Amino acid sequence: MSVCPQLSYAYRLLYVLNEGVGVTWSTEDLIERVGGGSEDIEECIAQLGRLGFPLARDPGGGVSLLPGVDILDRAFIRSRVGSIPIGYEIHYHLETGSTNDLAMEAARSGASHGSVFVSEHQTRGRGRLGRSWFSPPGSGLWFSVVLRPGLRLADSWMVTLGAATAIARAVESTCGIAPNLKWPNDLRYRGKKICGILTEAVPLRGKLDVAVLGIGINVNQDTRELPLDLQGNAISLKQATGRAVSRSELLATVLEELDLTIKNLNPGIVREAWLSRTDMLGAEVCVIVEKRTITGVAVDLTSKGALVVRDSGGGMHHVETGEVTQVSV
Template sequence: MTGRSSTCLAILAELKRRCHETVSGNELAAALGISRTAVWKHIRTLQSRGYQIESQRKRGYRLKAWSHSLRPEEVIPLLRTRCFGRTYEYHETIESTNDRAMDLARTGAPHGTVVVAEEQTAGRGRLRRPWVSLRGLGLYLSVILRPELPPRYGHETTLTASLALARSLRDLYGLPARIKWPNDILISGKKVAGILTEMHSDPDRIQFVVVGVGVNVLHSSMDLPSDTLYPATSLALERERLGAQPSGEEPWAWSRPHVLAGFLNTWEELDEIYMAQGLQALREDLIAVSAVIGKVVRVQVSERILEGVARDLTDRGALVLDMEGGRRETVWVGDILHLREVQQDAPEPSSS
């Protein structure tokens, strides 16, 4: 962050702290060691970014309304992280945050770099399915990770990100988010978020991983696509339907910046556990919030379609299926096309 950006952020933080007061230009100038003219220029910058700041002659400045954007000055003050989001690139519009993050990673962007956009014109999910990225309604971001691991561990990053997103929605907002293995987040059986992981590696080690995340936050039912494999929903729709309340009483706690910061804070905590202890340390948590364990699932694995009862996850995050005839399959990479409850009046496949 440049010195000018950090000064602008400091002025905004003070106006937020004293949001019901008028703060004089002299106070701001003295506190930050800059001139009153410099304060005025920063105020103009904040106003251009959507902040409603009232300027009163000979009295000072008063913040009347927050911006609802994902600009760094809205997100970074909410972070408790050491790495995640500390390098933060913001775009009004971009084709794909994943493509931009891949370019940044190739030129040495550090671990934890976040690329975020208000909208994407070519957003995508797994298997290059389109991800509708309407302006100002969702979270569209990509995070660069540099785990010092062999390439065979790359898929585990998807699971840690999925767990972080599900846990943050459950803990911060009381929403019953669950993971449709390995990369989708469901609430009450409807998809609210998806994760796309792309990796660049040498034969012996991962160079970097880019994790793209899309979350439907403020979408109404009219904003959501109807031609998807799973019905779609948003945090706003589920909040209304379930009457969920965020922890704390801040009226802005449902804002996109708070959802994003909560996710990044949770993810860094889990990533540190993962890097120190491996995925087995998170296995029980993954099972606890799974949308598929104990269900009959149909999984596409390359050219094959497998159907069985999702019985377990391995310590490395692979999905264990009990098939007909007592056969057991371990699926490392696949796409779940369908899931349903086990019929209680029919015998389940036996475990081996």
């Protein structure tokens, strides 16, 4: 019987290996399940090994997947998400350059509102302001959502800030910890980044025709699995809670919360929800806008999503875009 024909060959092979963790599969058994030939099987085993999935080979050529790998459970996610728009159509990938690129290409080809593109690994994952995003396989959630919210461009800020609060609710519901929001697109825990959001927009005649919401969540990484330059600034949910977190449950919960939020976008509601989950107000911040630097205290969030910063001279700055560093709480 073939497995998941819509998935890549290597991803289908991974799902079969995951059916019996620790069980040794012969090449013949794998061919029966996923098709192809022995060379195809060997090529995919090499790809899975390159990506870091723990495999064991026996002298006869058999292969097994070792315990400790959290493969996304498509059936569970489908049963949870059901027929709500966000998540009704989910595209799973083993490896891709960037899920945002996949989602944007699909959106331009007519992908429906709520289409989701998730990958076990990204080779060109990126964050806001063109930064790269570290996304090793099987340890985090790296996905993008196609949105067609029908908003005025002036109201497009609600997508990112609304998404941040939705993800925070999902993390709290799933893991029992409450992330703190950093303007405009990060979730933190104890001052360390746990999630980043990248929103890319396609305007049309003064409206937000399409928004692609890229989300990266550190879920089950250990400290040693984070690059040295990130270990002081990033944290995973596993590190925060002291236990492994089901990526499938978290993804399903995030999609449910996103759907609820995007259906009910309202400036006042989004603003109050965001303010209820941030500790930035009253904190000293440094803002870089183009080539200008503003230092002061964050004092408010406007009804248009701008961060209000009061400088040392009492001047008020409405920051709509830029790089914000929180210097103190």
